[in-house]
Amino acid sequence: MAGGKPYLVGHQEFAALYGVEAQMVSQWLAPSRAVLDPATAIVVSGVRYWPLGFACRFGQMTARPKTLHLEVKERLMAEQGEGWMAFSREELPPIVGQQEIIELFRLPKQGNLATAIATGRFPECDWLLSGSRLWLLDSVIEAAPGLLNSARSLPWEVDEQVAAALREGRYDGPGSVVFTRGRHARKRQ
Known part of the structure; x- marks a missing residue:
């Protein structure tokens, strides 16, 4: 890599x-x-x-x-x-989106991340693809101290177990699965 x-x-x-x-x-x-x-x-x-x-x-x-x-x-x-x-x-290196980031920092709700992004406190995304923002995991982890310093109430501390799972390709939390839609989804139910 x-x-x-x-x-x-x-x-x-x-x-x-x-x-x-x-x-x-x-x-x-x-x-x-x-x-x-x-x-x-x-x-x-x-x-x-x-x-x-x-x-x-x-x-x-x-x-x-x-x-x-x-x-x-x-x-x-x-x-x-x-x-x-x-x-x-x-x-590919470990890549994250908003669902993985919320889990990585154990944020109580998606709005916390959305506010950090909208106010420019969160690092600029590494990609904007098909309408979605993506980041290198390392970009997000490197930003943690700055996020912590600018936070009023959120801890912005990296959950090391989630970070390790993302790095090792064994993350199975929110966002790790594509939910099938349409006729193929109905066949699996």
């Missing part, structure tokens, strides 16, 4: 790479289609994200090859700033 920030894509960015609607990525993931293996993605705050390198190779790995839009790839890389190209989920 390289240091720094890898390039990532969510559903919207993945779809844009191939000039399709974001719903198509969900269809590729559907068990009835089995075009895109869900295990190729990481799950952050209940949403799948893929390394950009994998997403760019995906079009040539399918039975019906898809054309990669290189201009979209370049735009995504420029929007994400300096980074590196990962090709598998195993290469």
